[in-house]
Amino acid sequence: MxxxxxxxxxxxxxxxxxxxxxxxxxxxxxxxxxxxxxxxxxxxxxxxxxxxxxxxxxxxxxxxxxxxxxxxxxxxxxxxxxxxxxxxxxxxxxxxxxxxxxxxxxxxxxxxxxxxxxxxxxxxxxxxxxxxxxxxxxxxxxxxxxxxxxxxxxxxxxxxxxxxxxxxxxxxxxxxxxxxxxxxxxxxxxxxxxxxxxxxxxxxxxxxxxxxxxxxxxxxHPCTPYVAQICGTENIFRGEAIPDGTGSILNLGDLQIRISAQHRGPVVAVLRSEDIIISIQPFKSSARHTLQATVTELIPSGPFIRVVLDTGIRMIAIVTRTSSEELSLMPGDEVFVTFKESALHVIPTGEQTSEEIMTGMI
Structure with a gap:
């Protein structure tokens, strides 16, 4: 048309x-x-x-x-x-x-x-x-x-x-x-x-x-860090991917995550806040990643609460006010964060420097 x-x-x-x-x-x-x-x-x-x-x-x-x-x-x-x-x-x-x-x-x-x-x-x-x-x-x-x-x-x-x-x-x-x-x-x-x-x-x-x-x-599946940011993604992590057998290890600062896809070199990993589950006990599933985390801040956002977490790197999850109350979330609490591997989208960035990647996100 x-x-x-x-x-x-x-x-x-x-x-x-x-x-x-x-x-x-x-x-x-x-x-x-x-x-x-x-x-x-x-x-x-x-x-x-x-x-x-x-x-x-x-x-x-x-x-x-x-x-x-x-x-x-x-x-x-x-x-x-x-x-x-x-x-x-x-x-x-x-x-x-x-x-x-x-x-x-x-x-x-x-x-x-x-x-x-x-x-x-x-x-x-x-x-x-x-x-x-x-x-x-x-x-x-x-x-x-x-x-x-x-x-x-x-x-x-x-x-x-x-x-x-x-x-x-x-x-x-x-x-x-x-x-x-x-x-x-x-x-x-x-x-x-x-x-x-x-x-x-x-x-x-x-x-x-x-x-x-x-x-x-x-x-x-944003094609660039810029698109991820424009689409409202808050969890945008710079790092490096190292091939490991049939998959890769993502080195994201102080956090390492193994994924099944193969990547090599500088990458940006993006994870939408609504794809993160917070729980008191860990989930057990081979299709999911579960990390220990500390709640560092609770930010009211209309009917939701943005939960700032320290998993070795800063993450933000979104929960309803009811879920926050049921979990009795408070700053300093130790919790588990879980997300599907498919929710973690990896964007290869070639040989870009960290500064170039960040420039593309602004």
Whole structure:
């Protein structure tokens, strides 16, 4: 459906570089990355606001690289909703249709459909300055969808909302995606959006896409320490792998772990906090690693507790408040930490120095 092939673009001091992205089905894609990675510029290039210096963009089999935005049948909704304050809600929704002189007998049916999906019928005669944040988001979404686009681009659509409104709108956006069956590309800084909406995820760094895939695959198997950090992994360990028969020994500072995979040389090992089990007695399983640890700190984090552990190296695990109370965890307690070997992902780093590895993680 959408193929971005080796695209580059320069805007002032910023560059999109040799960028590839292939969306074959009407999937929900979420793009994450730090500020300045080029996420919004990528969406604007897909929409036709910026023209690439090289490469091409194919959409539904057609080369749209140099097409005007109005000819692409792609809608984009910005974080800044840009509703017109002098128009009513209904007039805002119909603005793009009327400016294109595309109002016809089907338009009212489209509006009725959107009103039903988004629950905005009671807002039609209101002015934008009387709307709540969630209501304004729904109106901006309706304005984008009234065009019946074949692709919807969302630039941080939920970032300015409170958590309850954000969750309601996630449900509505999911319903819209299921109803319209078109691809959606959504930029966000909220991992809850990824977990709730994404079928595929793309990670951006310095103007290029460095990894794509299903969220669970990318989070569990980041291709670089940078991706691991962007995906929220707190346990990122530098070390060296030494082949040992059919497996390897990972030397991670004061901790050694044997794994079945063979690696040699400098590596970074990553372990997600939610994959660590804390117990008073050790687990007995050949498929798991069990280490003795000392609890050094308990950090409240909403409904969870982040447990900082000393296993010879610093580790962080996440437990529910109930689990923490049941284990009676206190700083200084001696416990066991257990994780599956498959949860420990090893990234070879070649001959990089420790400083180079850390630079890639920042």
């Amino acid at each position: 959408l193929r971005i092939e080796n695209v580059s673009l320069t805007l002032g001091d910023f560059q999109l570089k040799s960028l590839f992205l292939h969306i074959e089905n009407p999937e929900y894609w979420v793009i994450i990355g730090p500020s300045g990675a080029g996420k919004t510029i990528l969406l604007e290039m897909i929409a036709g606001i910026h023209k690439p210096a090289s490469g091409r963009i194919l959409f539904e089999g057609n080369d749209i690289t140099h097409d005007q935005p109005k000819d692409r049948n792609i809608a984009m909704m910005y974080q800044d909703l840009m509703l017109f304050p002098h128009l009513t809600v209904k007039e805002n929704i119909l603005f793009s249709v009327k400016i294109r002189r595309a109002y016809n007998v089907d338009t009212e049916a489209k509006i009725s459909d959107l009103i039903s999906i988004l629950g905005i019928g009671h807002l039609m005669d209101r002015n934008p300055d009387t709307l709540s944040g969630g209501e304004a988001q729904r109106i901006a979404l309706a304005r984008a969808l009234i065009q019946k686009p074949r692709l919807l681009l969302l630039d941080e659509p939920l970032s300015a909302l409170d958590s309850m409104t954000r969750e309601r709108l996630r449900q509505e956006i999911r319903k819209i995606h299921e109803h319209l069956k078109i691809p959606i590309i959504h930029i966000t800084h909220h991992f809850e959006d990824v977990y709730a909406l994404a079928e595929k995820v793309a990670i951006m760094q310095d103007g290029t896409i460095v990894q794509t895939g299903k969220p669970e695959d990318v989070f569990a």
